[in-house]
Structure formats: structure tokens, C-alpha cells
Amino acid sequence: MQTVTSSRRGFVNFLMGSGFGAMAVWMLYPVVRFLIPPKSGEPTIASVTLPWKPAEVKTNSGRIFKFGSQPGILVKTPAGELRAFAATCTHLNCTVQYREEKQDIWCACHNGIYDLNGKNVSGPPPRPLEGYKVNVKGDQVIVSKGA
Amino acid sequence: MGGFPRSLAELVKAANAWIEERIDLSGLRELIRHKVVPVHRHTIWYYFGGMTLFLFVIQVLTGILLLLYYRPSAEEAFESVQFIVTEVEFGWLIRSIHSWSANLLVATMMIHLFSVYFTRAYRKPRELTWLTGMALFGIFLFFGFSGYLLPWNELAYFATKVGTDVAGQVPLVGHLIARVLRGGDDVTGATLSRFYGIHVAILPALTTVVLGIHLFLVQQQGMSVPLEIEQGGQPIRTMPFIPHFLLRDLVGWLSALAVLGALAAYFPWELGVKADPFAPAPAGIRPEWYFMYMFQTLKYIPAKIGPIDGEVLGVLGFGVGGLFLLLVPFLDRKTARGEKSPLFFWIGVGIVTYIVVLSVLGYVAPGGK
Amino acid sequence: MRRVWRRLGLILLAAMLWIAGGRAEAQRPPEGNSCIECHQGIGDPRVTPPAEKFPQDIHLAKGILCQDCHGGDPKNFDPQGSMNRAKGFIGKPRHEAIPQLCGRCHSNAAYMKRFNPTIRVDQVQEYFTSVHGKRLRQGDQKVATCISCHDVHKIRAIKDQQAWTYPVKVVETCSRCHGDAKYMQGYKLATDVVDKYKQSVHYEALTKKGDLSAPTCNVCHGNHGATPPGVDSVANICGICHSLTADFFNQSPHKRAFAAMGLAPCVACHNNHDVLRPSDTMVGTDEKAVCVNCHDAKSPGYQKAAAIRASLDELRGAVQRATEILDRAEHAGMEVSQAKFELRGATDALLKTRATVHQFDPVPIKKLSEEGVQIANRMHEKGVKAMEDLRFRHRGLWVSVVIILVAIVGLVLKIREIDRRGV
Numbered sequence: 001m002q003t004v005t006s007s008r009r010g011f012v013n014f015l016m017g018s019g020f021g022a023m024a025v026w027m028l029y030p031v032v033r034f035l036i037p038p039k040s041g042e043p044t045i046a047s048v049t050l051p052w053k054p055a056e057v058k059t060n061s062g063r064i065f066k067f068g069s070q071p072g073i074l075v076k077t078p079a080g081e082l083r084a085f086a087a088t089c090t091h092l093n094c095t096v097q098y099r100e101e102k103q104d105i106w107c108a109c110h111n112g113i114y115d116l117n118g119k120n121v122s123g124p125p126p127r128p129l130e131g132y133k134v135n136v137k138g139d140q141v142i143v144s145k146g147a
Numbered sequence: 148m149g150g151f152p153r154s155l156a157e158l159v160k161a162a163n164a165w166i167e168e169r170i171d172l173s174g175l176r177e178l179i180r181h182k183v184v185p186v187h188r189h190t191i192w193y194y195f196g197g198m199t200l201f202l203f204v205i206q207v208l209t210g211i212l213l214l215l216y217y218r219p220s221a222e223e224a225f226e227s228v229q230f231i232v233t234e235v236e237f238g239w240l241i242r243s244i245h246s247w248s249a250n251l252l253v254a255t256m257m258i259h260l261f262s263v264y265f266t267r268a269y270r271k272p273r274e275l276t277w278l279t280g281m282a283l284f285g286i287f288l289f290f291g292f293s294g295y296l297l298p299w300n301e302l303a304y305f306a307t308k309v310g311t312d313v314a315g316q317v318p319l320v321g322h323l324i325a326r327v328l329r330g331g332d333d334v335t336g337a338t339l340s341r342f343y344g345i346h347v348a349i350l351p352a353l354t355t356v357v358l359g360i361h362l363f364l365v366q367q368q369g370m371s372v373p374l375e376i377e378q379g380g381q382p383i384r385t386m387p388f389i390p391h392f393l394l395r396d397l398v399g400w401l402s403a404l405a406v407l408g409a410l411a412a413y414f415p416w417e418l419g420v421k422a423d424p425f426a427p428a429p430a431g432i433r434p435e436w437y438f439m440y441m442f443q444t445l446k447y448i449p450a451k452i453g454p455i456d457g458e459v460l461g462v463l464g465f466g467v468g469g470l471f472l473l474l475v476p477f478l479d480r481k482t483a484r485g486e487k488s489p490l491f492f493w494i495g496v497g498i499v500t501y502i503v504v505l506s507v508l509g510y511v512a513p514g515g516k
Numbered sequence: 517m518r519r520v521w522r523r524l525g526l527i528l529l530a531a532m533l534w535i536a537g538g539r540a541e542a543q544r545p546p547e548g549n550s551c552i553e554c555h556q557g558i559g560d561p562r563v564t565p566p567a568e569k570f571p572q573d574i575h576l577a578k579g580i581l582c583q584d585c586h587g588g589d590p591k592n593f594d595p596q597g598s599m600n601r602a603k604g605f606i607g608k609p610r611h612e613a614i615p616q617l618c619g620r621c622h623s624n625a626a627y628m629k630r631f632n633p634t635i636r637v638d639q640v641q642e643y644f645t646s647v648h649g650k651r652l653r654q655g656d657q658k659v660a661t662c663i664s665c666h667d668v669h670k671i672r673a674i675k676d677q678q679a680w681t682y683p684v685k686v687v688e689t690c691s692r693c694h695g696d697a698k699y700m701q702g703y704k705l706a707t708d709v710v711d712k713y714k715q716s717v718h719y720e721a722l723t724k725k726g727d728l729s730a731p732t733c734n735v736c737h738g739n740h741g742a743t744p745p746g747v748d749s750v751a752n753i754c755g756i757c758h759s760l761t762a763d764f765f766n767q768s769p770h771k772r773a774f775a776a777m778g779l780a781p782c783v784a785c786h787n788n789h790d791v792l793r794p795s796d797t798m799v800g801t802d803e804k805a806v807c808v809n810c811h812d813a814k815s816p817g818y819q820k821a822a823a824i825r826a827s828l829d830e831l832r833g834a835v836q837r838a839t840e841i842l843d844r845a846e847h848a849g850m851e852v853s854q855a856k857f858e859l860r861g862a863t864d865a866l867l868k869t870r871a872t873v874h875q876f877d878p879v880p881i882k883k884l885s886e887e888g889v890q891i892a893n894r895m896h897e898k899g900v901k902a903m904e905d906l907r908f909r910h911r912g913l914w915v916s917v918v919i920i921l922v923a924i925v926g927l928v929l930k931i932r933e934i935d936r937r938g939v
Contacts (some may be wrong), residue, residue: 009933012930014928018926019920019923019924021263022923023920026915027920030236034235035212035215094864109871110871145222170887229851234852240909397927412910415848415849
């Protein structure tokens with residue numbers, strides 16, 4: 001009788017022990033992974049640091065960047081000033097582009113034209129492009145909401 | 148002594164001996180050895196206090212993990228939660244568990260409150276336990292209210308607006324209360340900062356103290372036995388807290404853990420849309436379910452009753468209800484005398500019915516905001 | 517007695533002004549104007565309405581009163597003296613004299629400068645180039661004159677949203693005649709144009725989406741110089757807004773072909789008044805397509821139509837598939853906002869491809885659609901991965917549940933054991 005009980009006891013202890021042990025590992029694993037910072041570093045969006053140096057951006061040119069989940073366009077005017085706008089056309093949401101021969105911002109979908117202040121000057125767009133603030137800190141260009 | 152511990156049991160024994168040589172743990176040992184839990188047909192309710200405690204511990208652990216990535220400013224809060232949920236490994240899991248566990252915690256807390264109420268466990272000598280418990284109830288509701296705003300999404304923003312509006316209806320000091328809560332006249336980034344401080348510092352500190360007293364009292368005084376059983380004449384069976392009751396507690400806690408995991412995997416907590424203070428309020432703003440009955444009640448009160456604002460009357464009503472519950476150990480004379488107390492029983496039934504019915508109506512009744 | 521009437525009339529007028537004064541522009545006419553006071557006081561439906569409407573007229577707001585258009589002497593309260601034709605009283609002008617009457621001021625640049633230096637003063641001149649103006653000169657009493665479109669005695673400023681000429685109200689104004697089949701009997705004009713226009717995307721954009729730049733009657737037909745555009749000029753008018761599409765069309769072989777066949781570009785496929793929301797089904801070789809109206813099965817055009825439709829279908833299908841799986845993943849709680857952001861590249865391509873259709877050349881169209889298809893397929897992959905991640909989560913959960921269950925079973929067994937032992 002004694003032997004059965006004690007081996008039975010042993011089994012139950014083993015079951016409990018291994019159950020708890022497995023649980024401990026199974027739960028510790030996500031916590032450890034959570035603590036290790038992900039590759040993307042940090043959340044973005046109220047402001048974005050662009051991957052280009054100010055000098056890299058040619059005068060009279062523009063390029064698209066990601067601002068949160070929306071596209072933005074960085075423009076260096078012919079006068080050399082850096083400006084940024086939301087790149088979503090206010091007509092039907094296509095992504096706009098910079099036109100260096102016309103020195104304006106253009107939407108290829110239906111020929112919407114914006115001036116370098118983001119104002120809609122011709123074509124179907126009903127509203128100007130939303131403007132962003134551009135700050136240059138040393139070698140970094142930082143774009144943030146709220147021009 | 149001296150040999151290498153060969154099994155877990157030996158290791159534990161050696162560690163114990165090392166500590167015993169330095170600290171006198173005999174008081175603690177006595178407690179552990181002799182603490183018993185009464186066994187009777189209402190024993191099941193004893194588990195809910197511990198369950199609430201367990202869920203609170205889960206909240207603290209997941210909360211600590213979350214605050215390593217969360218950013219408490221209006222510009223970054225939403226994006227930081229989005230980041231946690233999309234980029235951080237298992238961030239979705241930690242976040243969903245935190246949100247679901249908050250709701251489960253309030254639910255078990257309410258069951259705990261009402262089971263204590265109906266078994267009259269608040270009677271002498273446990274009035275202080277009841278008072279600290281009511282304080283904890285308020286603290287945890289505030290935990291829920293402040294935490295709800297932190298993701299800074301549309302629903303949270305407007306729910307906070309409505310909630311602080313209602314708080315502002317308290318006569319005389321309401322305006323001041325609303326201003327202090329909001330950190331200003333409106334719900335803004337200042338509100339978010341304030342709620343964050345409340346949620347991660349002020350309330351946890353308060354909880355430590357109040358919960359500490361609450362648990363100390365429970366250990367000191369043991370578990371209360373319902374009057375009918377106490378007065379029944381039969382000797383009361385008991386079971387040792389360790390290991391019998393604790394193991395049963397663990398079964399409950401592990402089940403809760405499994406439930407939380409399932410909820411996180413199958414019903415992940417929504418991220419929602421980032422709050423835009425300039426957008427009009429979306430249709431169907433609702434508070435969390437544990438505030439729903441109050442919200443719905445306010446909807447039913449007419450705008451003006453005589454010269455008084457309906458909302459003010461509602462808020463006062465809630466205040467009176469809360470005060471009643473708070474003072475019940477002192478109001479329930481019959482129970483204090485050891486007699487049956489049908490009045491308080493039916494008042495309790497009334498309160499529970501009111502809460503259930505109004506909460507259900509809040510979800511089912513037509514005519515949302 | 518007359519004094520009493522005068523006082524009563526004034527009080528009545530003041531009261532009515534106050535009541536009617538809810539919306540802007542209700543002015544109080546100067547006291548002592550016999551035109552207003554008498555016409556008000558008489559209460560005759562033939563002569564009272566103008567006086568009642570006038571307080572809301574922009575002319576009153578600018579200090580221009582009854583006598584400035586109708587002549588007469590407002591200081592004279594005697595019917596003979598105030599309405600003396602010998603002294604310049606015009607009364608109700610003849611229909612055909614109205615343009616000149618309005619033109620007395622509105623064509624006078626020096627005069628109008630006092631009110632608005634940039635305002636146009638060629639409206640009457642333009643009017644007489646229109647069908648309305650020409651027919652008026654030929655004696656047609658039914659055609660529109662200034663007051664038919666601008667109202668009379670309650671003329672509102674053009675930026676006033678209640679004005680008959682406010683963009684949203686223009687179709688209502690024109691349809692007073694052009695939508696009335698009985699009135700238009702005898703003219704060789706279609707009378708269903710208003711109904712047709714109300715089915716169009718332009719009308720929907722104007723009224724439902726609040727886009728005031730959407731075309732209404734006057735945008736394509738002109739307002740003062742109203743003339744239906746001819747077959748050769750319709751494309752230019754559509755091209756004012758749809759410039760890119762017009763450019764594509766003009767580069768295409770259809771331009772010459774349509775001109776040769778006397779077909780109006782744009783209108784031939786899209787109609788003029790009932791311009792409906794276009795769909796990809798308009799292109800291609802099946803019965804709903806417009807291409808087969810001209811191209812028979814053996815023509816090269818037929819092959820091209822089929823190829824173009826194939827590109828469109830492929831891109832649209834790819835975008836739909838990607839959107840559907842991303843939506844499913846999002847709905848299940850997965851975060852796919854990055855993929856949805858990038859999918860915009862494909863929806864952009866779809867919009868551009870649809871515009872490029874008007875080149876009627878499958879080669880550049882296919883190039884454009886291919887780019888979009890690739891983006892859409894990549895995003896579809898991301899959606900697939902998100903769904904896989906979801907399944908990973910569910911699997912992880914079940915493993916957790918099993919582990920926890922093992923621990924619980926162990927616990928329960930332990931509990932039973934120690935209960936038996938009674939410790």
C-alpha cells in the first residue's frame with residue numbers, strides 16, 4: 001500500500017511540477033521577447049526623422065516619405081527652402097509628386113496642381129495640401145505635424 | 148550540512164535554514180501552518196477576493212511591461228500603443244491581457260463585494276475590512292477610468308469627456324473636481340498626463356497602503372462565517388489555508404490565465420482611431436460596462452426636476468447609494484445584534500437588480516447618443 | 517386719416533421685416549418711400565408682392581430703390597404724381613426690354629466700379645450672343661431674360677446660398693423652363709435633360725458631396741451666353757476639368773476617327789447630361805462595352821479593346837484580393853496599417869490606368885497596370901503573412917491552454933490526494 005501511494009504521490013508531484021515548470025518557461029518567453037526592443041526602434045508619427053541629410057536634397061526637387069500611415073512629400077524650393085506637405089491629393093487621394101520643370105506639385109491622376117505653399121491652384125483638388133513643420137537639426141531633417 | 152543539495156527539496160531546506168539563522172520567521176510560520184479556512188456551502192465565495200488580487204498582480208506585471216514602451220502625450224500615446232501592438236514582440240498579447248484583465252478584475256471585485264454583502268461578512272469585527280474594501284472598489288474603478296483614456300483613441304477620448312462632465316455635476320465642488328481631473332477646462336493632453344500619473348503612480352501607491360491594511364486585517368481576523376452557519380450549532384469544518392485552500396486558489400487563477408490568453412488571441416483589444424478633439428463625437432459613445440448602469444440612469448432622468456438639473460440629482464443619487472454601501476456595517480443594526488436582516492437583504496437584491504437591468508438596457512435600449 | 521394709414525403701414529412693415537428678418541439681407545427701406553409704403557399697404561396680390569420681397573434684395577442693400585429701375589417719384593404719395601409716365605415712370609417693363617433695363621447699370625463700367633471694381637460688365641452683350649438673346653430679338657416672349665434666372669425684386673448676391681444662381685440651385689433655375697415639357701412645346705429641344713442630369717455623377721458631386729466645382733448647366737452651356745456646345749467643342753469643355761483625359765484622347769487615333777464620323781468626343785461614350793459613373797465594363801468586347809458599338813470582331817480595335825480590358829481586370833482583381841485579405845486580417849485584430857498604406861500605390865495605379873484608357877493603346881496601359889499588380893500582389897502576401905501570424909497566435913494559445921491544463925490537472929490530483937490524507 002505504502003509503495004503505491006508514494007509512487008502515486010511522486011507522479012502527481014511530477015505532473016504538478018512539470019506543469020508549473022512548463023508554464024513558467026512558456027510565460028517567461030513572451031515577457032523576455034517583449035523586453036528586447038524591436039528593430040524599428042520607436043513609434044513615429046507626431047514627427048518623423050527623414051533618412052536624408054539636408055544637403056542630399058537637391059534644390060528644385062521633391063521626394064516622398066512615410067508619415068505614420070500616410071505619404072508625405074519633402075520639397076526643396078528653387079530658393080533652397082525645405083518644405084513638407086501631406087502627399088495625399090485632396091481630390092481622390094492619389095499620391096502627388098514634385099514637377100521640376102513647372103516648379104509645382106502635381107497629381108498625375110487627374111492633373112491637379114498645387115503651388116509650393118501647398119495651395120490648390122488648378123484642376124480638381126478642392127483643398128490645399130496639409131502643411132507640415134520642417135526642422136533641421138544638424139544633419140537631420142525632422143518633419144512634424146502642425147505647420 | 149556541507150554536502151551539495153541533490154534535489155529541489157534539499158535546496159529549499161538549505162535556503163530556509165540559511166534565512167532562519169538570520170531572521171526570525173516563526174510568526175510567519177505559525178500563520179502559514181495554522182491559518183484555516185472554514186468549509187461550508189458558501190465557501191466558494193471565499194475565492195473571489197484572492198482572484199481579484201491575482202488579477203491585480205497580472206495588471207501590475209503587464210502594466211509595468213507596457214509602460215516601458217508607452218508614451219503619455221497626446222501626440223504620441225496612440226502611436227506608442229500601435230507600436231506595442233504591431234512591432235513589439237508579443238506586445239499584442241501583453242496589451243490585450245492588460246485590457247481584458249482589467250475588466251475581469253472589476254467583475255470579480257463586484258462578485259466579491261456582493262458576496263461579502265450578502266453573507267454579512269461586514270459585521271463586527273470586520274467593519275474596517277469593509278471600509279478598506281469599499282475604498283479599494285473606488286480605487287479600482289478609478290484605475291479603470293484612468294487607464295481607459297491612455298490609448299488616446301476616439302472612444303476613450305469622448306468617454307472621458309462624458310465621464311468628467313458627469314463628475315462635474317456634483318453640486319458646489321463639481322466644477323473644481325472636473326478641472327482637477329482634466330488638468331484644465333477640457334480634455335486635452337494635460338488630462339492624459341494627469342491620468343497617466345494617477346494610473347501608474349498615485350493609485351498604485353494608494354492601493355499598496357489600503358490593500359495592505361485590507362489583507363492584514365483578513366489575516367488577523369480570519370474568514371467570516373455566515374451568521375446562519377455560525378449560529379447553526381454544528382462545529383464548523385475547516386481546511387488549512389496552505390496547502391488545501393491555496394491549491395484550489397491556484398486552480399482558479401490558472402483557469403483565469405487560460406481565459407485571458409484565449410481572449411487575447413481570439414478577441415484582441417481594439418486599437419480604434421486616434422482621438423481628434425476637433426471631430427464631432429461619434430455615435431454610440433459608451434463608457435465601459437462597469438459604468439454603464441450609471442450612464443444609462445442619467446439618460447433616463449428628465450433634464451430638469453423642479454428647479455434642479457436632472458444630472459445633478461442623478462450624481463447625488465449615486466453618491467447616496469455609495470454612501471449607503473460604505474456605511475452598511477453601521478446601518479445594519481439587526482445583523483450587528485446577530486439577527487436576520489431581511490431589509491438589508493432585499494436592499495441588496497434591489498441594488499444588484501438595478502445594476503444588472505440598467506447595464507443590460509445600456510447595451511440593448513434603442514436611442515444611443 | 518392718411519397719416520394713420522401711413523403710421524400703420526410703417527408699423528406693419530417694420531413688424532414684417534422683423535419677422536422675416538431671420539436670414540441676412542433684410543433691410544429696412546428708408547422712411548417716406550411711397551412706392552414701398554403704398555404697394556405694401558394695398559394688399560393686392562397683383563402689386564404687393566414686389567414690395568414685400570424687396571427688403572431681401574441686394575439692390576436695396578446698396579441703396580438702389582424702386583424708382584431707380586421703374587422711374588416715378590417716391591416722395592409723392594399721390595398715385596397720379598408718383599406714377600407719371602410723362603415724368604419717366606416705366607412701370608412693369610416689357611419682356612424684351614428687360615436686358616436693356618438691367619444693362620443701364622450693369623453694362624456701365626464707370627457706374628459698377630463704385631460697387632465692385634472687378635465685376636464684369638459684358639453680361640448683356642454676352643446675352644445677345646446666346647440662343648435666349650437671339651430669339652428674344654426675334655420676338656420670342658418665352659425665352660429667359662435676366663429676371664428668369666436672377667429672380668426679380670428679391671435678387672440675391674451671387675455668393676448667397678439662396679440665390680437662384682448659386683451652383684446648387686442652378687439646375688432648379690434652368691429647369692423652370694427646360695424641365696417643363698409643356699412650356700417647351702414647339703421648341704426642338706429635349707425636355708428630359710434635367711432628369712438625365714440629375715442621374716449624373718456631376719449632380720451627385722454637387723449636391724451630395726458638396727463639391728461646388730462640379731459642373732452644372734451653366735458650366736458647360738455658359739450662363740449669359742448660353743449656347744449648347746457643338747460637336748467639335750464639347751471635348752474642349754469636358755477637358756477644362758478632365759484635362760489629362762482630354763490630352764490622352766487627343767493623342768489617340770480616336771480623335772481623327774471621331775471627327776471624321778462627326779461623333780462628339782466624350783459624349784459618344786459618356787453621354788452629355790446623364791454622365792454616369794464609369795466602370796471598367798465600358799471597355800472591352802462584351803455587350804455592355806461601348807467599344808463594340810463601332811469595332812467589329814475582326815478589327816484590330818477589337819483586339820486592343822480586349823487587351824485593355826484584360827489589363828484593367830487584372831489590376832482591379834489584384835487590388836480587390838489584397839484589400840479583402842488585409843481587411844480580414846484587420847478585422848481579426850491584426851495590425852496591417854503599413855500594408856494598407858503601401859497598397860495605395862496599387863489603387864493609385866488603378867486610377868491612373870483608368871485615365872490612360874483614353875489613349876486606347878494597350879501597351880502603355882499594360883505597363884502601368886503591371887506596376888500596380890505587382891504592388892497589390894506584394895501587399896496580398898503581407899496579408900497572407902498576417903493571417904499566418906494570427907494562426908500562430910491561436911496555436912500558441914492552445915499550447916498555453918494545454919500546458920495550463922496539465923498544471924491544473926496536477927493541482928486537482930494533488931488537492932484530492934491531500935484531502936484524502938487529511939494532511
